[in-house]
Amino acid sequence: MNDFQAGRAGKPSTVSARISPIGGLDVLSRHEVARLRGASGSGLHALLRRCALAVLTSGNISDDPRAILEQYPDFDIQVLQQDRGMKIELSNAPAQAFVDGQIIRGINELLVAVVRDIVYVSTQLEQVGFDLDASAALTQSVFEILRNARILKPQVDPNLVVCWGGHSISREEYDYTKLVGYQLGLRGLDICTGCGPGAMKGPMKGATISHAKQRRRHNRYIGITEPGIIAAESPNPIVNHLVIMPDIEKRLEAFVRLGHGIIVFPGGVGTAEEILYLLGILLHPDNASTPFPLIFTGPRQSAAYFEQIDRFLRLSLGDEVARHYQIVVDDPETVARMMIKGLEKVRHNRLDTKDAFFFNWALQIPLEFQQPFRPTHEAMRALQIHRERPRHALAADLRRAFSGIVAGNVKEEGVQAIEQHGPFAIDGDADIMRALDKLLQAFVDQHRMKLPGGTAYVPCYRVLSA
Template sequence: MNKSNDTHTQSSTTLPTVSTHIYPRGGLDVLSREEVARLRDASADGGMHELLRRCALAVLTSGSASDDPRAAQELYPDFDIQVRQQDRGVRIELCNAPAMAFVDGQIIAGVAELLFAVVRDLAYTAIDLNIGTCLETSASITDAVFRLLRNARVLHPGDPNLVVCWGGHSIGREEYEYTKHVGYQLGLRGMDICTGCGPGAMKGPMKGATIAHAKQRHRRSRYIGITEPGIIAAESPNPIVNHLVIMPDIEKRLEAFVRMAHGIIVFPGGVGTAEEILYLLGILLREENEGLHFPLILTGPTGAAPYFEQIDRFIRLTLGEAAAARYEIIVADPELVAKRMTAGIRKVKEQRIAQQDSFFFNWKLHVPLPFQQPFVPSHEAMAALDLHHGRKPYELAADLRRAFSGIVAGNVKEEGMRRIEAHGPFEIHGDADIMQALDGLLQAFVQQRRMKIAGDYRPCYRVVR
């Protein structure tokens, strides 16, 4: 049990809060004194403390309906978290924490687990992994991704059964219900689910799978959420996530998805989903990955058919027919999606056995350095993207991925939003037909309300034709 005591509840000028301390169980409680001291230092004023505070607040407000990363901070301006050393291990002190994370003065067990994951991953990244100082080659970055996932204890050596589900956090009821139906069909077939951990299409498959797992008496279900510090505040973990992993940046998050996945399903979404699709297709288009089995299905309800038609046209225009050959589009048939994915994963298992590759981490997948290096979406970097024909498809995919990543940053990441407020929208340049298709795709996202959960959307970009 996660013990919580000495609880004090108060009503601030915003919302009710709780001040208490808790003791982690399972992992953090067996650290050495030196490691505990490092955790304490990681949460001291300056350095990692503000990042720790923001990520912890996102977890404590799990289920929030806002995708504004500053909303929780405005509602709980006096929240703080400190990591203290005790003879028994670690004590986490919470000051003015959101009362919604507690029941009768006790922190909700699932929330406590996710909170411990935040402390674990941020401390490991800042202290043990030494991100940013030694990661200069593709192999070293992949090794860092592996170590982060291993440290989070999400690499399990069982039969391949992990389906990564991508899709938007801002989707309508029909699309959300469809994601649940797909998750249910996957769960009936023994599949575990991994998503970006947030609401919408990230929550639906997990919710559907929980019912199916219960029916099949699937006892050790895994609902893995992989996020990163820049986006967790806008997409706080949904309550079904039972394994949370915080990667240092979006590029390592994306690599974690494709290294762990035995197959990927894409539901309707916005720019973040388009970024994910382009990332994976750019990798699969590499000659080194030509014969690699990697089931990829794009699916949604009947009403989402035009969405996928537009995505398909954009991919064929920019990356060509070879890219389109790497995925299948299935509309309004959750059972067929699950059957095709299950069959695809059987082929993945056969290939991993033949190639003597691990089931839990796809070492054979070649991820080139341009897909691994962090992209900082400044106005200058966005304007310099080379979105023109004549490049190798995977090179164009890398820059298209960066363009969508920059728009995500301008929409929901605090640093990106500040850049837009200070300097106006990003400008994106390229060949006229690519810019026309890109503008049409982005305008459709706006009209279909795929950019924001609530409120009017003000574009953070301008397409220059």
């Protein structure tokens, strides 16, 4: 079934089609199909529709989680179980996902990943019944999702570099991420990002060229996302392995368990959240001897950005935090060489501790970094941002503060909460609050909260004691 409908009266062109999924998906049971069709009233169909539409508009750049759904209000997806296998039926799907009536192969694969992860999390993990108050069980759930997605690769030396950074970055910053990705690819490294545009796309794009030059096959461009963010950050077209984790905490844990080193490019509140997540873990006493290469880098124009980040981290968490990261400005080749040296330390450590190369079991992640944080007004106001707390605990609540701002900016639930009750209030030690307010204002001034050219940014937060 292929039915093309041209756009009219300003409406985008759409296609209705029944497609055969390509690879990576087992046959579904009638119960699983029923849940996806919404027959059980579980809300899974709405989740499937939202994530599928994000994949079908791969490459779209938008900060508005409602924009795509409003652009394609008649879009629907149904999973059909047939005797000869499964079919995916798309109604009024974006025409950009098709060529001559046939769905683009890469988009087909990402669509399969959406169905796979939503089904697995909602059925298999629920049946297992993980204890959500136990750290080991939460880590096991992350492992199970990644294993089911066929992401874990045994008998491969550490070579997966996670790249964090903003989707709303300047052209100079974006070009720089490509140069770093190019240098990483020349050295045989694979790339993992949050799967969206900007700093999540650039390293993959650079690596594709160097991988091709090195005649390297079976390259991995892994994108890890979660339902609350995918609508605002559709997967970029280079992603060839997509994983949708159930929440931001499991997404972040997947990054640090799966990746062997991390490079941070300029970004906004989401990038700050990621930095605080990893540093909070590395500051925990149990991880003192665990090597984890972490490099902050950007072009010369971004030097002031990293100076701001460094000042905020030192002020809030102490000067000792700086020993966990290195800052390199405008030198992609040095970044790649430093990462190679760091990965060699990771390799020797994993061999000495008999830890797996494909999943960092030894890293201790405290429960406060794993339990999902729902950013309500009450929860944001209750954050304990005080210097007398253990540094990793303080980092955990700082991470939650940035997570709440991300939600208020781009996640449907957070946007609705701000519309109904006004901005979140964040309170804590006066000097930390002043530094936080200054950092956030810099993000706004540099257009790191919203894409340039959009409506003026209205903060979803109020920093108290500042």
